[in-house]
Amino acid sequence: MFEKLQQYIPYLKDADTWILQVFVIVFAALLLDFIQRKILRRVQGQLEKTPNLWDDAFIHAVIKPLSVLIWLAGITIAIEVSGLSSAIMVFEVGVIFVITWTLIRFISFVEVNIIEQQKVLGQTVDKTTADAISQLLRVSIIITAVLVALQSLGFNISAVLAFGGIGGIAVGFAAKDLLANFFGGLMIYLDRPFSVGDWIRSPDRSIEGTVEKIGWRLTKIRTFDKRPLYIPNSMFANISVENPSRMTHRRIYETIGVRYEDSKNLPAIIADVKDMLSNHPEIDTSQTMIVNFNQFAESSLDFFVYTFTKTTDWIKFHEVKQDVLFKITSIVEKHNAEIAFPTSTIHIENEALLHKD
Numbered sequence: 001m002f003e004k005l006q007q008y009i010p011y012l013k014d015a016d017t018w019i020l021q022v023f024v025i026v027f028a029a030l031l032l033d034f035i036q037r038k039i040l041r042r043v044q045g046q047l048e049k050t051p052n053l054w055d056d057a058f059i060h061a062v063i064k065p066l067s068v069l070i071w072l073a074g075i076t077i078a079i080e081v082s083g084l085s086s087a088i089m090v091f092e093v094g095v096i097f098v099i100t101w102t103l104i105r106f107i108s109f110v111e112v113n114i115i116e117q118q119k120v121l122g123q124t125v126d127k128t129t130a131d132a133i134s135q136l137l138r139v140s141i142i143i144t145a146v147l148v149a150l151q152s153l154g155f156n157i158s159a160v161l162a163f164g165g166i167g168g169i170a171v172g173f174a175a176k177d178l179l180a181n182f183f184g185g186l187m188i189y190l191d192r193p194f195s196v197g198d199w200i201r202s203p204d205r206s207i208e209g210t211v212e213k214i215g216w217r218l219t220k221i222r223t224f225d226k227r228p229l230y231i232p233n234s235m236f237a238n239i240s241v242e243n244p245s246r247m248t249h250r251r252i253y254e255t256i257g258v259r260y261e262d263s264k265n266l267p268a269i270i271a272d273v274k275d276m277l278s279n280h281p282e283i284d285t286s287q288t289m290i291v292n293f294n295q296f297a298e299s300s301l302d303f304f305v306y307t308f309t310k311t312t313d314w315i316k317f318h319e320v321k322q323d324v325l326f327k328i329t330s331i332v333e334k335h336n337a338e339i340a341f342p343t344s345t346i347h348i349e350n351e352a353l354l355h356k357d
Contacts, residue, residue: 029074033067040066057113061106069098092152100145107137131196131214181217184233188214193236198245205239207231249284249308250317256328257300262337266293270303272331277307280327282320284310300340 044059076091111134194200194211200221201208209223219236221229258266274291277283287308294302305328309320332339 025074025078029070032074033070036066036070037063057106057109060109061102065098065102065105068101069095072098089153093149096145096149096152100141103141104138107134107141110134135216180234181232184235184237185214185216185219188219188233188236193241194243194245198243201242201244202239203242205235207239245312247312249287249310250312252305252307252309252321252324254325255294255302255304256332257297257302257340258332258337259340260299260301262335263301265335265337266301266303269332269335269337272334273303273305273328276327276331277305277324280324282309282311283324284308297340299343 040059040063044056044063072091072094076088076094080088111131188194196211196214198211199209200211207221207229209221209229211219212222212228213220215233217233218230219233221231223229258269262269270291270293274289277289277291278285283289284307288306289308290304290306292303294304296302305324307324309317311317311320329339
């Protein structure tokens with residue numbers, strides 16, 4: 001396109017009205033940008049009505065970079081017409097930038113659209129994998145764009161790559177912590193001990209909260225008091241991480257004590273509690289279930305309840321646990337027994353001692 005335009009540039013330079021010509025070029029760029037925005041906005045409205053996600057992402061990605069490309073072309077032509085300098089090389093680098101920007105925007109919009117569609121369809125959304133793939137694609141595009149831009153500016157790419165290999169050794173020593181965090185993030189993506197949205201905690205460190213973002217250097221965790229916690233990825237290679245979000249069940253493990261005078265009723269209480277748990281709709285009977293007399297405590301006869309709920313949701317689990325405990329209380333009361341509390345009994349051997357002077 002510019003080769004054809006350059007054929008007319010000498011004729012434009014011969015005129016004394018180059019300022020007017022620059023004005024016309026800038027006005028044409030402004031008009032063309034206005035028209036393309038209007039057209040693309042209408043096309044965007046029509047494409048959003050279709051179920052195809054790729055065309056939506058493409059139109060979103062193109063709108064702003066296309067405006068930049070139009071203005072870049074207009075400014076380049078205006079500079080060539082004015083005869084001040086040559087801007088062809090700058091235009092080539094600008095085109096590479098625009099294409100790179102468009103591809104990065106396209107990847108970002110595709111990632112968002114896929115995640116949103118999976119949520120609407122009720123499918124499981126793996127944000128960690130989607131984020132990892134999109135970041136790798138963006139990094140690949142940026143590296144490729146930089147190399148192509150250097151080639152356009154006249155640099156020898158082979159020499160640049162060779163220098164990068166030698167300099168990489170020095171950079172590796174200087175930025176070993178940064179590289180350790182990078183490979184730590186890579187191991188998180190590959191091993192996947194946790195994903196975005198998981199509740200994790202570490203018994204080795206004071207780390208507990210919900211994973212919000214897994215970056216290449218840091219992992220962002222939101223603690224339960226809503227404070228952000230930023231953990232270098234290399235740390236996860238040296239600590240134990242517990243992922244309660246992936247538990248299959250939640251456990252109810254409680255000890256209940258009844259009075260010593262209710263010892264005769266204890267076998268029937270234990271049998272009824274076990275029967276209640278076996279018929280409870282929220283208790284998973286396929287898992288371990290134990291209800292047994294456990295010990296002679298100081299002021300009570302203790303039996304323990306060991307069972308698992310079907311739900312893993314924290315709030316619902318406590319509702320189920322509350323219901324189980326209330327039903328155990330009712331069973332104890334039904335057998336004319338009482339739940340024990342700490343008491344002390346004093347035995348006086350000789351009442352006459354009370355009247356001793």
